[in-house]
Amino acid sequence: MSDADMHPIVAQMMDRDAFSQWLGLDVVESRPGACLCRMTVRADMVNGFGIAHGAITYALADSTLAFAVNAQGQHAVSVTSTIQHLAPVKVDDVLTARAIPRADGGRIAHVDVEVTNQEGARVAWLTATGYKMSKTW
Amino acid sequence: MSDADMHPIVAQMMDRDAFSQWLGLDVVESRPGACLCRMTVRADMVNGFGIAHGAITYALADSTLAFAVNAQGQHAVSVTSTIQHLAPVKVDDVLTARAIPRADGGRIAHVDVEVTNQEGARVAWLTATGYKMSKTW
Amino acid sequence: MSDADMHPIVAQMMDRDAFSQWLGLDVVESRPGACLCRMTVRADMVNGFGIAHGAITYALADSTLAFAVNAQGQHAVSVTSTIQHLAPVKVDDVLTARAIPRADGGRIAHVDVEVTNQEGARVAWLTATGYKMSKTW
Amino acid sequence: MSDADMHPIVAQMMDRDAFSQWLGLDVVESRPGACLCRMTVRADMVNGFGIAHGAITYALADSTLAFAVNAQGQHAVSVTSTIQHLAPVKVDDVLTARAIPRADGGRIAHVDVEVTNQEGARVAWLTATGYKMSKTW
Numbered sequence: 001m002s003d004a005d006m007h008p009i010v011a012q013m014m015d016r017d018a019f020s021q022w023l024g025l026d027v028v029e030s031r032p033g034a035c036l037c038r039m040t041v042r043a044d045m046v047n048g049f050g051i052a053h054g055a056i057t058y059a060l061a062d063s064t065l066a067f068a069v070n071a072q073g074q075h076a077v078s079v080t081s082t083i084q085h086l087a088p089v090k091v092d093d094v095l096t097a098r099a100i101p102r103a104d105g106g107r108i109a110h111v112d113v114e115v116t117n118q119e120g121a122r123v124a125w126l127t128a129t130g131y132k133m134s135k136t137w
Numbered sequence: 138m139s140d141a142d143m144h145p146i147v148a149q150m151m152d153r154d155a156f157s158q159w160l161g162l163d164v165v166e167s168r169p170g171a172c173l174c175r176m177t178v179r180a181d182m183v184n185g186f187g188i189a190h191g192a193i194t195y196a197l198a199d200s201t202l203a204f205a206v207n208a209q210g211q212h213a214v215s216v217t218s219t220i221q222h223l224a225p226v227k228v229d230d231v232l233t234a235r236a237i238p239r240a241d242g243g244r245i246a247h248v249d250v251e252v253t254n255q256e257g258a259r260v261a262w263l264t265a266t267g268y269k270m271s272k273t274w
Numbered sequence: 275m276s277d278a279d280m281h282p283i284v285a286q287m288m289d290r291d292a293f294s295q296w297l298g299l300d301v302v303e304s305r306p307g308a309c310l311c312r313m314t315v316r317a318d319m320v321n322g323f324g325i326a327h328g329a330i331t332y333a334l335a336d337s338t339l340a341f342a343v344n345a346q347g348q349h350a351v352s353v354t355s356t357i358q359h360l361a362p363v364k365v366d367d368v369l370t371a372r373a374i375p376r377a378d379g380g381r382i383a384h385v386d387v388e389v390t391n392q393e394g395a396r397v398a399w400l401t402a403t404g405y406k407m408s409k410t411w
Numbered sequence: 412m413s414d415a416d417m418h419p420i421v422a423q424m425m426d427r428d429a430f431s432q433w434l435g436l437d438v439v440e441s442r443p444g445a446c447l448c449r450m451t452v453r454a455d456m457v458n459g460f461g462i463a464h465g466a467i468t469y470a471l472a473d474s475t476l477a478f479a480v481n482a483q484g485q486h487a488v489s490v491t492s493t494i495q496h497l498a499p500v501k502v503d504d505v506l507t508a509r510a511i512p513r514a515d516g517g518r519i520a521h522v523d524v525e526v527t528n529q530e531g532a533r534v535a536w537l538t539a540t541g542y543k544m545s546k547t548w
Contacts, residue, residue, distance in 0.1 A: 014185065020184070084376065259513065
């Protein structure tokens with residue numbers, strides 16, 4: 001997605017987000033409370049088993065939820081997240097992460113992120129709790 | 138740490154672990170059930186807030202626990218992990234991760250990982266559940 | 275639900291499950307991999323804030339997932355669970371818990387449980403990891 | 412512990428906390444940010460396997476952390492908690508829960524709770540994230 005099509009807050013975040021750029025993360029959809037990102041697993045992303053390092057899936061999911069929540073206008077950070085690794089991720093897999101808002105009350109946001117591969121199989125599930133600060137974008 | 142000083146299983150894992158190499162991860166101590174790793178945060182590891190992406194701390198902690206558990210001899214993978222981000226991590230921070238075994242019963246291992254910075258402040262806490270497969274190293 | 279309508283493994287578990295009986299848990303649906311339970315919050319289930327103790331929602335969700343997974347035939351126990359409390363639960367609220375299988379590979383089962391109140395509002399979300407033992411029912 | 416020895420906020424909470432009373436929870440120590448509670452597992456607390464229901468350990472741990480955090484003065488609720496069940500808990504086991512503060516920044520508190528049995532063996536570990544409201548006790 002070109003910067004022009006992204007939600008302006010997400011475009012601003014991606015500009016500074018050196019690690020999401022390294023990941024080759026593509027923001028496919030972005031609006032307040034929602035986000036869908038995609039990336040392709042490379043050979044420099046593997047762990048000691050030769051499959052994608054768990055942090056790669058975590059990174060994709062965490063960026064996706066950060067974009068979804070911050071696009072609502074307030075600076076928001078991830079406070080605690082639980083990731084379940086459901087199936088191995090291999091080099092050349094194309095991963096899609098979709099943020100699913102669960103609840104939003106005051107300063108606390110609960111968001112799940114589903115990560116699927118090119119065959120539609122779910123490879124990871126992130127359950128995150130974010131905190132919205134008073135500072136706005 | 139040179140490969141010669143690492144536990145042989147950990148050395149074998151690090152050789153293939155392209156992502157831990159990208160992180161600049163240094164295995165300071167490694168033995169069955171225990172591991173201590175260190176890394177320095179670089180400018181290409183930041184998120185949209187200009188601080189370390191949550192996945193960097195997750196990656197360091199996840200590699201550290203993988204080394205600790207796999208050094209016990211069986212192939213072991215992370216099944217689910219909860220990470221609490223306790224303080225912002227900045228460029229040039231030197232992070233130390235220490236695996237703390239919590240329980241080890243049959244095929245399931247519970248391991249915590251504490252991540253501290255150069256001032257000794259705790260910046261993250263990972264609580265992980267691993268599964269030991271029948272395959273051995 | 276009468277015992278006659280329950281899946282036989284679930285009926286056997288409920289017979290011994292003194293705490294689920296204390297909760298007044300009603301098994302509405304039960305089959306291998308799926309379960310739906312319901313209960314009404316009583317005045318003896320509140321915490322220091324006069325709302326339902328977090329353990330009540332946890333208990334309902336945990337029993338529901340135990341029934342769903344054990345009905346598949348193997349003895350299965352909860353290894354780690356993350357519960358998000360999304361809205362306050364009050365005395366006389368009628369809670370419904372529904373097990374949602376996420377993945378099932380070998381000995382590890384990932385199951386989510388959604389807990390809603392009588393107005394259909396989601397009050398809690400449990401993300402659980404279970405371990406299936408070799409022993410069968 | 413008699414009410415006279417408890418921290419006044421904890422005594423006030425325990426008075427209303429019908430479920431912790433049902434558990435037979437004894438507040439052994441209580442001060443701002445710290446708490447130690449004890450209870451004995453009864454036959455009416457078991458699950459379908461005849462061991463303590465996971466919600467019993469969760470309840471003990473959750474009450475312990477609520478007392479520790481609320482004794483700091485602000486109303487605080489548990490937002491998300493991860494519990495790891497590390498060893499089976501049996502009828503007549505005497506459980507001790509100890510709150511371990513991990514971080515406390517602004518509105519968010521991270522607290523771990525270790526639960527041990529009468530032999531000193533760790534049976535559960537709770538990692539919790541609480542939110543402090545502006546309302547004070």
